Amino acid sequence: MTDPTGYTPRDWGSHPPYIYADYKSTPLRGPTRPLVPLKATLSELTGPVYGHETIGKLDADLTKNGAKNGEPLGERIIVTGRVMDERGRPVPNTLVEVWQANAAGRYIHKVDQHDAPLDPNFFGGGRCVTDSEGRYRFYTVKPGAYPWGNHPNAWRPNHIHFSLFGPSYLTRLVTQMYFPGDPLLALDPIFLGTPEKARDRLISKFSIDVTEPEFALGYVFDIVLRGATATPMES
Amino acid sequence: MAENFGQTPSQTVGPYFAYGLTPEQYGYPLKEIASGRLASEDAEGQRIRIEGKVYDGAGAAISDAMIEIWQADAKGRYAHPADPRGSNADFRGFGRFGTGTDPDNRFIFDTVKPGASGDGQAPHINVTVFMRGMLVHAFTRLYFSDEAAANAEDPVLSSVPADRRDTLIAQRQEGPGGVVYRFDIHMQGDAETVFFDA
Numbered sequence: 536m537t538d539p540t541g542y543t544p545r546d547w548g549s550h551p552p553y554i555y556a557d558y559k560s561t562p563l564r565g566p567t568r569p570l571v572p573l574k575a576t577l578s579e580l581t582g583p584v585y586g587h588e589t590i591g592k593l594d595a596d597l598t599k600n601g602a603k604n605g606e607p608l609g610e611r612i613i614v615t616g617r618v619m620d621e622r623g624r625p626v627p628n629t630l631v632e633v634w635q636a637n638a639a640g641r642y643i644h645k646v647d648q649h650d651a652p653l654d655p656n657f658f659g660g661g662r663c664v665t666d667s668e669g670r671y672r673f674y675t676v677k678p679g680a681y682p683w684g685n686h687p688n689a690w691r692p693n694h695i696h697f698s699l700f701g702p703s704y705l706t707r708l709v710t711q712m713y714f715p716g717d718p719l720l721a722l723d724p725i726f727l728g729t730p731e732k733a734r735d736r737l738i739s740k741f742s743i744d745v746t747e748p749e750f751a752l753g754y755v756f757d758i759v760l761r762g763a764t765a766t767p768m769e770s
Numbered sequence: 771m772a773e774n775f776g777q778t779p780s781q782t783v784g785p786y787f788a789y790g791l792t793p794e795q796y797g798y799p800l801k802e803i804a805s806g807r808l809a810s811e812d813a814e815g816q817r818i819r820i821e822g823k824v825y826d827g828a829g830a831a832i833s834d835a836m837i838e839i840w841q842a843d844a845k846g847r848y849a850h851p852a853d854p855r856g857s858n859a860d861f862r863g864f865g866r867f868g869t870g871t872d873p874d875n876r877f878i879f880d881t882v883k884p885g886a887s888g889d890g891q892a893p894h895i896n897v898t899v900f901m902r903g904m905l906v907h908a909f910t911r912l913y914f915s916d917e918a919a920a921n922a923e924d925p926v927l928s929s930v931p932a933d934r935r936d937t938l939i940a941q942r943q944e945g946p947g948g949v950v951y952r953f954d955i956h957m958q959g960d961a962e963t964v965f966f967d968a
């Protein structure tokens with residue numbers, strides 16, 4: 536089945552709902568009325584294009600891009616993966632933006648009041664553009680867990696925030712990458728808001744092949760965006 | 771049928787997106803890829819400002835939402851390979867703004883008024899809403915109050931229940947600084963903005 540105007544729909548069996556009661560800020564913020572179906576037009580089949588010219592030299596190395604007088608503290612890691620569509624076709628030349636807490640679980644953000652130390656050598660934000668095979672790669676340190684106010688003794692699992700555009704307005708994705716074996720995952724309403732069958736897709740895999748000897752542990756996180764069912768605008 | 775990979779689930783942008791996605795706006799030392807200023811001095815077209823607030827279900831203005839807009843240039847052309855006409859070189863058409871820096875928690879975009887793209891749609895801007903407390907972003911559209919004739923013919927607007935179309939119309943105001951279109955986004959309530967399953 537091909538729809539000449541474009542993309543597979545958002546798969547609501549894979550994405551969390553707008554309102555998920557255990558995540559306590561959703562009930563007043565998510566839309567409550569049914570979404571109105573929209574057949575993609577030129578406005579949706581196009582979208583922002585940011586290429587390699589967008590990227591500064593240290594943007595993909597979070598161990599260096601915030602350094603003032605040394606290296607950030609924490610466990611150095613490599614995070615890499617492929618951005619692809621639902622048929623496994625690479626999504627090349629697309630912007631990947633990331634942000635995360637430092638190794639102590641503290642964000643540099645001004646409203647983060649968690650009583651854990653800032654690291655003078657860690658900023659926590661970065662970006663890169665996928666290569667011709669859809670691959671991206673970051674160097675960073677493993678982010679720490681941090682407490683939040685959702686419920687008593689609530690802690691976010693270790694995670695890295697990701698933001699991607701993909702080839703059109705429709706492929707936009709903001710998500711979070713988690714780490715394998717984290718005991719906080721089973722208690723986290725943001726992770727658990729995701730339909731069960733799709734949760735594993737948010738957890739990176741440790742890889743000894745990506746790990747660089749005597750330098751940094753490697754994690755692989757592949758990202759699947761909505762796919763084009765046919766070449767846009769070719770009908 | 772080829773192997774099918776499941777879509778990576780969406781997760782919330784959270785409360786701390788600012789230094790990653792809108793760093794210069796919030797005063798962090800990272801160059802930002804996009805801001806509330808879409809139109810350079812050289813971009814063709816009528817200069818307009820778009821501003822509004824994002825309200826939660828209790829009627830409070832939300833201070834940690836991030837709004838993205840995507841639009842055609844003044845001639846209705848998109849800066850993207852799927853639009854063979856391309857755009858004029860000085861207009862990319864993408865803006866991003868967090869509601870945490872304005873004292874009234876407004877989002878503010880300085881741009882040009884988009885032209886009609888020639889496919890029967892009225893001039894419009896695509897708007898995407900992200901925030902803490904939303905696990906999935908929401909798509910909506912902004913139309914212009916001074917385009918009543920074109921709006922009446924617009925196929926997307928026509929697909930929206932008539933009593934909710936107003937939620938998508940930005941209201942034109944002329945002020946000392948120029949033309950401002952006011953576009954408030956209501957996540958819930960009687961005036962809940964229409965969001966699309968695009």
Ligand SMILES: [Fe+2]
Nearest residue numbers: 694696784786
């Ligand atoms: Fe976070």
